[in-house]
Amino acid sequence: MNLRFVLAQWGRLGQLLGTLLAAVGLIFFLIPGEQGLILDAAELSLLGSGATAIVLGTAAWIFGRPATRVQMRGLDAENQPVTKPYRMSRRDASLVTSGAWILGAGIAASPFLAWATLAEGAATDHPFHSLVNCYFEAMSGMTTTGATVLTDIESLPRSLLLWRSLIQWLGGLGILVLFVAILPGLGTAAKKLFRIESPGPDPEGVRPTIRQTARRLWMLYVGMTIAQMLLLCITGMGLFDAANHTFTTLATGGFSTRNASIARPESLAAEIVLVVFMVLAGSNFTVLLAFLKGRWRMALKDTEFRIYMLCLIGGTAIVTAALVSSSDPIVLSNGTELASTGGESLRAAAFTVVSQQTTTGYVTFDFDLWPFAAKAMIIVLMFVGGSAGSTAGGVKVVRIWIAFRVLWGELERFFRPDVVRPLKISGQVIDREQKLNVVTYVLGTILLLGVGAIAIKALEAGNSECSFTTAATTSLATVCTVGPGLDRVGAIQNYGWFTDATKLFLCGLMLLGRLEVFVILVLFHPRFWRGATLGSGHYRSP
Numbered sequence: 001m002n003l004r005f006v007l008a009q010w011g012r013l014g015q016l017l018g019t020l021l022a023a024v025g026l027i028f029f030l031i032p033g034e035q036g037l038i039l040d041a042a043e044l045s046l047l048g049s050g051a052t053a054i055v056l057g058t059a060a061w062i063f064g065r066p067a068t069r070v071q072m073r074g075l076d077a078e079n080q081p082v083t084k085p086y087r088m089s090r091r092d093a094s095l096v097t098s099g100a101w102i103l104g105a106g107i108a109a110s111p112f113l114a115w116a117t118l119a120e121g122a123a124t125d126h127p128f129h130s131l132v133n134c135y136f137e138a139m140s141g142m143t144t145t146g147a148t149v150l151t152d153i154e155s156l157p158r159s160l161l162l163w164r165s166l167i168q169w170l171g172g173l174g175i176l177v178l179f180v181a182i183l184p185g186l187g188t189a190a191k192k193l194f195r196i197e198s199p200g201p202d203p204e205g206v207r208p209t210i211r212q213t214a215r216r217l218w219m220l221y222v223g224m225t226i227a228q229m230l231l232l233c234i235t236g237m238g239l240f241d242a243a244n245h246t247f248t249t250l251a252t253g254g255f256s257t258r259n260a261s262i263a264r265p266e267s268l269a270a271e272i273v274l275v276v277f278m279v280l281a282g283s284n285f286t287v288l289l290a291f292l293k294g295r296w297r298m299a300l301k302d303t304e305f306r307i308y309m310l311c312l313i314g315g316t317a318i319v320t321a322a323l324v325s326s327s328d329p330i331v332l333s334n335g336t337e338l339a340s341t342g343g344e345s346l347r348a349a350a351f352t353v354v355s356q357q358t359t360t361g362y363v364t365f366d367f368d369l370w371p372f373a374a375k376a377m378i379i380v381l382m383f384v385g386g387s388a389g390s391t392a393g394g395v396k397v398v399r400i401w402i403a404f405r406v407l408w409g410e411l412e413r414f415f416r417p418d419v420v421r422p423l424k425i426s427g428q429v430i431d432r433e434q435k436l437n438v439v440t441y442v443l444g445t446i447l448l449l450g451v452g453a454i455a456i457k458a459l460e461a462g463n464s465e466c467s468f469t470t471a472a473t474t475s476l477a478t479v480c481t482v483g484p485g486l487d488r489v490g491a492i493q494n495y496g497w498f499t500d501a502t503k504l505f506l507c508g509l510m511l512l513g514r515l516e517v518f519v520i521l522v523l524f525h526p527r528f529w530r531g532a533t534l535g536s537g538h539y540r541s542p
Contacts, residue, residue: 001091001529008064009096010103014057017107022050024166025111028159042157045114053107091528098520101142101511108167109138115160127151132500137164139507142171143514144391146254146361146483147506149496153259158240161257165244171514172251172281172391173221217285220292224250228277235270249274250281252392254361254483260334260492261363271347274362275354282358282386283308303426304398308387311397312354315381319349322374333363333492349374357381359393361483368490375486379473382482393481393513395445402430402438444517449475452509459502478509 025046029039039047068086088096109131116128127133127149140147141164150156156164225246232242241257248255256262265271280288283305290299299305323330323345329337330348338344348365355362356378367378385394405423412419423430430438452475453468460466465488473485474495484491495503512520522528 001089001095002067002086004064004067005086005088006064006092006095006099007060008068010099011057011060011062011064013100013104014053014060014107016057017104018050018053018055018057020050020166020170021046021053021107021111021163024159024163025050028162040157041119042111042115042159045111045118046159046163049107049110049114052110094519094522094528098511098515098523101139101515105135105139105142105507108142108163109134111160111163112137115157119157127496130500132503133496136495136503136507138167139510140483141165141167141253141255143481143510144168144171144251144253144359144393145478145481145510145513146248147478147489147495147510148255148483149494149503151259151494151496153257161244162240165247165253165255165257168251168253168255169225169247170251172253173217173285216289220285220289221250224277224280228273231273232270235273236266237270245274246277249277249360249362250391252278252281252358252360252386252390252481254355256362260332263332263334264336264364268347271351271364275351278354278358278360278362279312281360282354282390282392284387284389286389287387301426304387304401307401308397311381311384312357315353315357315377316346316350318377319353319370319374320346322371322377323349326371328369328371331366331369333366352378353381356482356484357384357392357394358386358390359480359482361477363484363491366491368486368492379476379486382476382480385480395442395480398425399438399442401425402435403442406435406439441517445479448509448512448517449479452479455505456502459499459505463497463499465497474506475509478506479513481510481513 025043029043029047112128112134113131116126116134128137133149136147136149139145146168153161228249229239229242229246232246233239237245244255244257245262247253254261262274265274284302287299287302287305290296290302320342323340324342326340328340330340330344331337351362351364352367354360355364359382367375383395384400385396386392388396388398402423402425409421409423412421423435449472453472456471456474457466457468460471467487470485470487470489473487474489477483477485477489484493487493488497489495495506498506508520
């Protein structure tokens with residue numbers, strides 16, 4: 001493992017995030033205001049944080065750059081040393097990926113802390129005066145969890161609200177997928193980074209190369225962003241709100257510019273736009289590309305896509321029935337009560353089911369007050385999550401389906417041991433190793449959820465507000481990157497009341513969930529670090 005090479009890639013990431021930070025600050029500085037072109041605390045925080053990230057990133061890149069190429073034996077025709085790009089190992093890729101998210105969250109958090117320190121209008125008890133709170137908010141954004149420590153979101157400056165939404169948009173498809181798409185010179189490293197970073201069991205993507213795949217995915221992502229933003233503006237939503245909610249919809253992140261989340265959008269049309277794009281963001285992007293290319297039949301035959309849509313429709317039907325059968329009113333996230341008529345119940349169920357299964361986490365209604373059957377359905381869908389190769393979190397539909405098929409096959413083998421029936425998904429045979437990987441992942445996630453709930457209860461042992469329901473759904477909401485849970489982390493609640501130790505632990509759960517557990521856990525294996533060097537950049541014989 002070449003530590004200098006890893007540091008060089010982290011340096012590039014710092015340069016990229018620093019440039020984006022500075023760009024957001026510069027844009028808001030150049031927008032005419034009441035006081036003219038004067039830097040306020042938020043813009044100064046963004047520009048200062050961006051400049052710092054660029055300087056530190058450049059220093060890391062300069063220090064690590066010699067390790068990005070390996071000097072071979074011999075000289076070329078011009079009597080110059082022969083070099084070739086360093087071939088990134090899987091251990092390098094794991095360390096680059098996990099470190100990128102940990103360091104990236106720190107860079108993303110820096111303007112929040114700087115603003116709270118510099119702004120005269122920031123109350124002394126504002127959550128962003130705490131470094132832990134700033135890091136939690138940034139990690140929640142980058143992992144597209146959407147959990148927040150803020151109680152008064154609307155008091156934040158517009159520039160920081162946009163940055164808060166932008167980091168979710170960057171984290172949605174993956175910072176390193178963007179990294180692979182735009183940066184030259186990674187060579188075979190691009191493939192390893194893409195496979196580790198992209199969400200889902202086996203992100204094969206589209207042919208012919210990994211870099212072209214990453215570019216096409218980002219082109220699709222940007223195209224969907226522009227389309228949704230325009231449609232939301234047409235439905236009556238202001239440009240600023242439309243941009244923010246577009247960023248966090250397609251990332252399935254759920255950050256909003258409003259205290260009551262999305263509450264009730266400006267119109268039914270805006271709500272429909274949000275639902276449609278949440279469904280698209282939770283779908284496999286390869287399937288979406290097939291739709292765009294006119295290959296409708298192939299896309300509609302995709303097993304995971306059909307099961308994904310079935311879960312959404314079936315979940316909506318079950319929640320609607322539970323709401324209609326209840327005599328209690330339906331309460332909006334802003335406190336407004338509505339009668340539980342068939343139309344209102346269907347509207348509330350459809351938005352909530354789509355939002356929670358795609359792990360977006362937008363809230364229009366306080367579903368913590370809903371009947372048990374409705375809440376149970378929502379919890380199950382949170383665990384299932386969206387499709388592989390999407391921006392959604394959760395275990396993923398295809399993994400749940402494969403695990404179910406493996407269980408069903410083992411039941412059949414119990415009374416028909418001589419029958420050998422291959423397991424196929426969308427015409428592709430799932431071999432024994434893939435089955436084992438899926439079952440291991442599903443069981444590992446369930447174990448992680450249990451350990452997470454127990455640890456949260458232990459960390460909050462002196463807090464009577466942390467019930468078992470709160471601890472269990474907090475673990476679920478962070479590992480599956482959903483955001484809202486039940487009870488004290490319910491639809492209209494926040495995470496600001498947890499202790500700093502618990503918040504840091506939840507940051508770890510969010511990171512485990514976003515990078516699908518093993519990329520992070522492998523760092524704690526002693527043998528992972530054996531053979532780590534500072535990378536001299538010279539040829540070494542085998």
